[in-house]
Amino acid sequence: MLILLIGKLAMNEKEFLKKYDIHDFDVPLCTVDMAIFGIIDNELNVLLVRRDEHPEKDKWALPGGFIDLKEDKNIDATAYRKLQEKTGVRSPYLEQIQTVGSGTRDSRGWSITVLYFALIDVNKVKDNLITERSRWIPVSKARRLGLAFDHQALVALANGRLKAKTTYSALPIELMPKEFTLTELQTVFETILERDLQLKAFRRRLLAADLVEETGNSKIAGKRPAKLYRSTGKDRNTTFSQSLKI
Amino acid sequence: MLILLIGKLAMNEKEFLKKYDIHDFDVPLCTVDMAIFGIIDNELNVLLVRRDEHPEKDKWALPGGFIDLKEDKNIDATAYRKLQEKTGVRSPYLEQIQTVGSGTRDSRGWSITVLYFALIDVNKVKDNLITERSRWIPVSKARRLGLAFDHQALVALANGRLKAKTTYSALPIELMPKEFTLTELQTVFETILERDLQLKAFRRRLLAADLVEETGNSKIAGKRPAKLYRSTGKDRNTTFSQSLKI
DNA sequence: TCAATAGTGTCTTTCAGACACTATGCT
DNA sequence: AGCATAGTGTCTGAAAGACACTATTGA
Structure with a gap:
């Protein structure tokens, strides 16, 4: 890699880009996760999905996934796409909260996730999207579920932000x-x-x-x-x- | 890539991780950028560096760079490391602002950057770190410099956050x-x-x-x-x- | 008419905005 | 003494907190 870099020093920008390949570098895994909130019976619920792939297979987790470099114009688009897939809701309130990244949060390696939160009217969610593996769960109960990765902390982060915003x-x-x-x-x-x-x-x-x-x-x-x-x-x-x- | 995924369905987690290679996937470029603010002569300044590599070589930009997957425990650590390199300041105020990502902001491809802002007492910055290619520039003038990438917008984002926080x-x-x-x-x-x-x-x-x-x-x-x-x-x-x- | 929920009147408290005023040291 | 800068006193106004009060309906 060092040799690659030295070789690039004398080039102009066009030549540089031609030789540039991101796969030459060690890069972190990069995902977008969603904390989708809704109110059911006067309780604050969050939409969770059961993972059906490794790692952390079968654990409850925040819906999320990878950026689609072909389809998504920017990160917000990734978040909107995920939300659409999980709820079918058209124009929800969506806001980026924070990006969390470390070498230990995902067993596949160094990973970062861009956390968003969304607020929706639960009645607008398409019925067929609420299943055994994709459910509304009261935030208070989510604690006891042992969520995948650091999603426990992500839910707390999102909940904290919602609470703060609600004061002003x-x-x-x-x-x-x-x-x-x-x-x-x-x-x-x-x-x-x-x-x-x-x-x-x-x-x-x-x-x-x-x-x-x-x-x-x-x-x-x-x-x-x-x-x-x-x-x-x-x-x-x-x-x-x-x-x-x- | 699809075949790879199907092949992984029957594995247990250990086997899965053994075969997992992030280089099999299309991943975005991922950086951390810093808006380091200081006051000089009653003016708000931001620390900018002149890029000495492609792309956008020789343009002024926010200091920043890649996450060091070996050294950095988490993203905040990357930010602290960058700040230390650029200023030598030990315990500055540091806060993550937002993550910006799109397919067009960097000519090398789909890229995201995690933007931080730092507030420091300019007197604490090591003199030898302020050079021809690493300078304090008044925020008002940075506009006219034509910064690299979307760094113009990033400075505006950071400045906006600082302004908002200053009201409360x-x-x-x-x-x-x-x-x-x-x-x-x-x-x-x-x-x-x-x-x-x-x-x-x-x-x-x-x-x-x-x-x-x-x-x-x-x-x-x-x-x-x-x-x-x-x-x-x-x-x-x-x-x-x-x-x-x- | 009473229980239960919906909604108002109004006094108090807190804290920012405005601005006239006083204080201190150098020349 | 005068001036420039530092700092105070105090009234006003906006908006939250507290709580007693009134209103509307069904049983």
Whole structure:
């Protein structure tokens, strides 16, 4: 390899690229992993798949895979593709979280993974994609499952980011169905933050920022009907100047 | 490659790993790039190097390079190593920003880079490391230099993150020398935020959060001597509940 | 009419913004 | 004394926290 490099010193760029072959170098394994969150029965769930190949065969893991150098224009495209394959959802909230890499996290060798998280309305997921080997699992239970590789830590990372963002944005709206009551939304916030919120302060914050609007419909859950709201679509960008206490 | 995969289906994990060779696969090029920031004459500077190899030879670029699969335990280690090579600084503030990857950003092929940013006191940088091909350049001027690859965008990304963090934390303290006046610190904040700050509000915020403490010394810049402060070391963790207006 | 859930009024607290004011040392 | 820079006092305003209160429905 050293000889290769020395040989390249005198070349111009075109000649250099002609001789360049990435397979001459030791490179890390490179994957994209997805933490896809959804709310089921007021609980935060993450979509996990059972690995059907070595290594860590049959263990639960975050969905993910390799970058397709032919098809994917950039890394976000890889993430969108994976998400599409696993859920069929068209335009989810998707955000890159962090890249984790080390010589020990994967038995195949030095590997890095680019971790993304996605927030989706579970109702939008195609039914046939939820199977014995591809399931929603409550984040609290995922801990006890002994996930593949360092995916335990990746779930914690993603969950931490979601929690942090929930203190200063309205991102959890992305987890809701088209129409929802503010009580339902507050419960989702409370689930993520793992603490109760003041009802008045919560509504005031969302309404003042114009993040939700009434649909005109209401929902009866036995007692007084609750007004139904829809997202105004501003939730992906809004950050409140003051964040909720932790 | 398909045949390889099929052949592996029946194996156990040990056999699988024995036959596994990453060079069988198409993998992206993978690098780590550093946006190292420092303050010189009240201006935000970034450390740039002139590339002395193809591709993009002789263009200015962010310092960076490949992961050393033998030496680096994890990606952070790669970043620390690069930083040490370029500055000699021992324990800088270092944080991963984002990973950028696409098929077009590097002429050698599909490539990803893990971008970090570091904040350092420029006085701590070893003199002999600042040369004709490794220089501090004001962020405002870096724009006009036509950086290599997509490094223009990477600098903007790093700068944006620094600016955002400066509205809700006291991170810029990491750019200061051991002792500094609050006026100097405020000027650094103003440089990063590209706007003036209220003197009273600035001091109140920092002092109330116990982020700086008096050293007992003072500094005469011609007129009334200004008290010198030092960091209490809390600046890396503190986030204010209320962020500064943009 | 009462239980249960939905939703409002309003006082308090916290902290940033604004700006007039005082303090100190050099010339 | 005057000036330039360092630093304080204090009022205002915005938004979160707390909590008592009212509203709407079904049984």
